[in-house]
Amino acid sequence: MTDFFKGIPEIKYEGPDSTNEFAFRHYNPDEVVMGKPMKEHLRFAIAWWHSFAWEGGDPFGGRTFDRPWYPQDSMELAKLKADVAFEMFSLLGAPYFCWHDADVRPEGATFAESRDNLYEWADYVLPKMEETGIGCLWGTANMFTNRRFMSGASTNPDPDVFAYAAATVKACIDTTKRLGGQNYVLWGGREGYETLLNTDMGREREQYGRFLTMVVEYAKKVGFDGTILIEPKPQEPSKHQYDYDVGTIYGFLKDYGLENEVKLNIEQGHAILAGHSFEHELHLARSLGVLGSIDMNRNDYQSGWDTDQFPNNVPEVALAYYEILKMGGFTTGGTNFDAKLRRQSLDAEDLILGHVGGMDTCAAGLKAAAKMLEDGLLEQALTDRYAGWDSDAAKSMLAGDLESAAARVEAEGLEPEPKSGRQERLENIVNRYV
Incomplete structure (x- = not known):
């Protein structure tokens, strides 16, 4: 045991009337919602990068945090960081974690040294996972921080x-598989461009398509039975990123015959950056059959960047x-808190309280969504609105x-009158539940 969280109790459910800051008001892990425990619906995961690797810096200033595992440049400190991480997972009752290679191990002088550091980290955390029952929701490779990736990876x-990117991903897939990870994620922060003056988009798209195909083939070859996920984001750090949004990625997957091999990990903040709502991206991914997992956070709506x-x-x-429940819930995916403390x-205790609030917010949202779905008012409104398309004549026309x-118009004297979309009524219905 470390003393990093000294004095902070294990977080328990105390109900909506509790004023204890170190207690859940809505997240009751074993409460049954739509036939299964809340913890199985939500499948919470803690992000290693924001919680333990991020040092509080921003583009205008450096480190603000002071952690006992800084400066994160040795395996000894990486192991201390892992000790603290598992203490936090246990305090929160979080069943999963997520990681990038660069979050969990120090950078070596060579690729082989970095890879071996990753493998040594896996050796260290596996007994902790077995002892606590805490699992790996997904792993991924950081191919955006090191300057070698400044012009992209694949x-x-x-x-x-x-x-080098291929070798990095291979090592990360191997490690994810070894940890029993349920998914492997690709996020292309540098897979894009800063200016078209030095960019051949057609060539880069082909490279990316081949790389993703190689990843899928390798995962199958080594028996990784988790889900391969891509995470959309339109820009930041690149001016334009090829994984712009759900629609863009689906078109890309179709081009390379990967639409049945790869799903999406969708983040609220990235949806906002792309000019969409979170539910828009989830709805579209669900409709296309590619909704896999989510990164839960929020953006400051005034700032214009990913907060x-x-x-x-x-x-x-x-x-x-609501969209996730309509899909039938997660299979290998879950709710990863891709969220970080404010640098002040x-x-x-701030690290704990941030997650307590996030977990409670998700639990309250889940319960509201389940009630909306069970009551069926929104679904009935959809059924009624599109009822005309269920007729034999409409199906035949389609x-x-x-x-x-076109012949129907004159033959039947069609002069359609518009019908109300009843948006205000539907918004009022939603407000009954939240």
Whole structure:
């Protein structure tokens, strides 16, 4: 045991009337919602990068946090960081964690040294996982921080960087598999461009398509039975990123015959950056059959960049889980808190309280979403609105040709009158639950 969280109790459910800051008001792990425990619906995971690797810096200032595992440059400190991480997972009752390679091990002088550091970290945490029952939701490779990736990883104009990226992902898939990870994520923060003056988008897209195909093939070859996920984001750090949003990625997957091999890990903040709502991206991914997992956070709506704050807006979160429940819930995916403290929040208790609030917000949203779905008012409104398309005549028209559809207008004297979309009524219905 370390003393990093000294004096902070294990977080327990005390109910909505509790005023104890170190207690859940809504997240009751074993409470049954729509036939299964809340913890199995939500499948919470803690992000290693924001919680333990991020040092509080921003583009205008450096480190603000002071942690006993800094400066994060040795395996001894990486192991201390892992000790603290598992203490936090246990305090919160979080069943999973997520990681990048660069979060958990120090950078070596060579690729082999960095890889071996990753493997040594895995050796160290496996007994902790077995002892606590805490699992790996997903692993991924950081191919955006080191300067070698400044022009991309798989999309880099230098084929040597492509090879280095392949070696990095191979090591991370191997480690994810060894840890029993249920998914492997690809996020292309540098898979994009800063200017078209030095960019061949067609070539880079081909490189990316081949790389993703190689990843899928390798995962199958080694028997990784988890889900391969891509995480959309339109920009930041790149001016334009190829994984812009759900629709863009789905078109890309279709081009390379990967739409049945790869799903998406969708983040609230990234949806906002792309000009969408979180529920828009989830709804579209669900409709296309590619919704895999989520990164839960929120953005500051005035700042214009990805602030990765903890979720605290129950109405937004409820609509997100409404889409997930309509899908039938997560399979290998879950709710990863891709959220970080504000750089002025320096204390260990801030780290705990941020997650307590986020977990409670998600639990309240889940319960509201379940009630909306069980009551069926929104679903009935959809059924009623599209009822005309359930008729045999409408189905026949949709399966026919343009001339046949056009002929109906004069033959039947069609002069359609508009019908109310009743948006205000539906918004009022949602507000009953949240």
